[in-house]
Amino acid sequence: MDVVKLQQALEGLFDQALLRHGFVDYLRDYQLVILPMPDPRTGTTPAPLPYLFRYCVQATCTTALPAHTWGVSLDERLTTDETDVELDGYVWGVNWQCLYPGATLITVSPTARSWAAAIGIDFHEVRIETNVHDLTLVFSDLTIEELPRPSPGHGHQSPVQ
Template sequence: MIHATADPRSGSTQTTLRYLFRHCVQADCTTTVPADIWRESLDDRLITYQTGVDLDGYVWGVDWQLLYPGATLVTDSPTAQRWAAAVGIDFHEVRIQTNAHDLTLVFSDLKIEELPSEWQGPGHKLPIR
């Protein structure tokens, strides 16, 4: 899911989109958190925001990640081409970079659905310090 927000002064409204990657034949996930931060983030209290917010280290349990730098379609993906040849339908590859993970998915179809306006996204707000 992507919860898209903007500065309220912009006049843009918030929206929440659900992305469903269909017939996903490959999913790779790599951390983007540096080793020195991992070393400081092994305390189990960092698994939830409530117990980890005041500790040093990366709080893993925030229920969301910043979608930055974002998603990029991998054009002419050899992996997607191999799957297309083997299965007989088109496949695509996307790289999704967040503040904590680098994801790569190989899939055949993508369904995007806008969720009702009452769905407000992440269940809490992070304090700005």
């Protein structure tokens, strides 16, 4: 994938709602499902966008939350969005995380270079930071396609109304 086009695509991963991420069912590609912010002119929320990182040979996910936050966020009631006001801690049940500060392309990546030499195609490394997770992906290509809008009550609350 052209580095300029990749950088432009990654700019869409800034200050948006990340609904879910992980390897797709067939296990080769890694997907981020993004819910873009509403259009301020119309107030309508666009359909979710899956960012498909193709030929993903490395996916590292670590927490972005400090140990103290984890320590006060162990209560199972925090896994739903309908928590008691008296609970302290991170509410896991919001079912989304903020893509901030977003994605950074690692332009000098020994890991990507090594995979490119071994496989014979270009590879890239990107770091994606959210308020909950810090992801690092090594992949060859990126595609973005619009998904149908989720139906109400389909397992998550929309972070934008």
